[in-house]
Amino acid sequence: MSNPVYGKQAKRSSNVEKKPVLIWLLVIAFIAFLVWTPFQVALFNGQMLEFEKPLFWAIALSSILLFLWIANYYKSFKLAEQRDWLPVAVLLLPITYLLSYFGAASHYLAMNMVLIECLYAIMFIISIYLLQDRRANSIIQTTIMTVAYLIVGFGYLNWFGHGKLAGTLVAWFSNAVLNGKYTDAVMTDSNGLRLTSVFQYANTYAAFLMAFLFAAVFCLTRSKKWYGKAIHAFMLVPIILSLLLTLSRGGLVMLPVVFVLLLLFLKPAKQILWVVYCAIAGVASLAISKEVTDLGLQLNQNFEAGKAAKGWAFLLIVSVVVAVIGWIIQAFIAPKLEQGLTKASAKKLANLWIPIGSVIVVGVVAFLLIGTNVRNVLPQNMSTRLENINFNQHSVLERITFYKDGMKVVGDYPVLGAGGGAWAALYEKYQNNPYTSRQAHNFFVQYLLEVGIVGFVIFMAFILFIFYKYIRGYIKTDEDGKNSHFLYLILALSLLLHSILDFNMSYVFIGILVFIGLGGMAAAMESQPLRKFSWKTEGAGWIYSLVIGICGVVVLITSVRFVQASNAGLEARKISQISTSYEEIKAPLDKDLKIRHNHPDSVVLLSSLYQSVYKQTQNDDFYNASYSLLTDALKKEPYNKSMINRLMTNYQLKNEQGKAYDLLVSNASKFNWDIDWYEKMIAQGFELGYTALGKGDTAAKDKYFKEGINAFEKVQAGLKHLATLPKEQLAGRPFANSPAMILNAGKMYYMTNQLDKATATLKLGLQQDLSDPTNREIAHWYVAALQKQGSNDQAILDQLIKADPTEKEQIAKLVQINF
Structure with missing residues (x-):
């Protein structure tokens, strides 16, 4: 049976013959991009300052590739077949991310993802046309396989101890080489050494x-x-x-x-x-x-x-x-x-x-x-x-938990999603237990919560249509037709299926391979004419090329400016480690924030710089500059813990402890399993309430004590919940009562006349060793709470008296006080 697809490809390749120089320039540039990319953005996950610069360079280079594509294909672009609409449809993917950006949990991460999706769309557009040409297709497949084999060889260089050699080979074009070695080409975790090659995972x-x-x-x-x-x-x-x-x-x-x-x-x-x-x-x-x-x-x-x-x-x-x-x-x-x-x-x-x-x-x-x-x-x-x-293994149980928590996010952001990078920004709010994972370990769940149901349906319809039409065409074509683009099916199918279990698509190089794979499948798919609706005029090519050309210019300018901003941010960080000069540190930070107004790392560093100068000079201009910078940035990054902590520090510089505490309380729901957050709430709640009590401000005392007690009770509820987890599942970060937390909560219960709760709480912290001041104070308040209820614990009292003979009198005085 003849291949109906290739008959159409032959007609379209006529444009290639007319412009051999341009087409081969595009092929060479595309090949160079594929060789360069794995050692630059294989390890980027959109969340770290160190990895921004190579990502933005990759996006800028992809824009240049797009301009070469326009120069080659603007005349041959038609809207006469089903396949012709895929380069239009792929634009919906970055558009859905752009729509989700406006209500994003993190505008910084969301903008990164908009640019990454533009990169993927460009790879798809170039691939769907370029891979219809037999020679270009053959060369690019050879390049892909060669790059893959080089990555495998690079992994063995590191596995067999030649880390310095491997680092030397790629240091001239890779930012991942530190101290002469490629970072974590062999990673270490609880399982020991694990080979990762360029991926670090x-x-x-x-x-x-x-x-x-x-x-x-x-x-x-x-x-x-x-x-x-x-x-x-x-x-x-x-x-x-x-x-x-x-x-x-x-x-x-x-x-x-x-x-x-x-x-x-x-x-x-x-x-x-x-x-x-x-x-x-x-x-x-x-x-x-x-x-x-x-x-x-x-x-x-x-x-x-x-x-x-x-x-x-x-x-x-x-x-x-x-x-x-x-x-x-x-x-x-x-x-x-x-x-x-x-x-x-x-x-x-x-x-x-x-x-x-x-x-x-x-x-x-x-x-x-x-x-x-x-x-x-x-x-x-x-x-x-x-x-x-097995299904009871901790990583399986943890992944199931991630997926359930991800669906909680979807429940709150169902239509347009919470924006790119939403999981990294929001997971502490929605997590079931105190794990640490800035990735949902499932590409499809993560995609759904980032762009919502609308974006997810568009994406799934896009890839399923390509798979369906490719398989239809594959069944009908001859052996040469089957072999010509089967490699792209292998890549797309393998990587997407594995992404059900992990966050492979958060690595930009993997995403590039997937979209090249989808483009290659679309190049060979069964493409039927559109009889009812068809644009066969040359105008379609001009209009489409103009639109994506303008978009390409915007992406190019944005990515180049972001490269400049990243350089400035990295320079500021480097200077801050070796210099205390306000002017030297501030200059690159201003440059970064002029381009990216709310870049979290630079906002935190500049605000800390302002605060440091304020402490030295007591000049309110620096205090106000820090306050304005942080409050403006938090409007776009409301879940950034470092910014919130820095704003609390700002209040404390003016001794506005009440405002700092209110900020602590109002943001507690964003970090439900952060035990340090709870400990600060409980400690500061007691201190502020006790201070208000000394001033006779009963209302303020009740407010602060109530908030501190609520925080403690949330911790106890959390501990009960953790006890219900399967024994095979790891709970995650430490989450437990501390002696200071128990002491402060016990005092607040005592001072609000909740003596039974005070007794039960303080009993949790009783220790045999009363030489420690905190342990002794817990026992002191515990006995006082019992005595105030008409009871006693003579053994604990004897221990206290042994440690300090005045304890009996002090406890008696405490019992007599009416708070």
């Missing part, structure tokens, strides 16, 4: 590796050159072994799911080859996994050239063996296999049997590795991770 690297494992197998089975077969077969072991070294349970769980789904697209002969290649490479990887793991663990502690050479030898020799086997199979066995299964492939549902069988095999293997001692063939750290795969 093992689970995202696992998602990347999963996608490119299948991409490598696909490229192996379609390669016609002997060296192509050898290279892709050679990379199978490094990729699988890297996946094991990430210790990512999510990667191992999603791997068979994606594998089976991809098998459904293949004919039986190709399915068998995929299974065989994965099996061979998997067994080979497991065979050397212990040695490579142990050597890597040792080399990251203490480098020895001999051990590094041994690690490389294991990896390279086994990879070469697998490459030879893969080349032999593909060169001699694969053609005969495909010929022998020609009739079987023609049968209905023939492509279902092997995927079904694969599900059974995967189930058996999973049982053996998770439920039996077979997992002991793996290194200890991998075996332990596999042993803990």
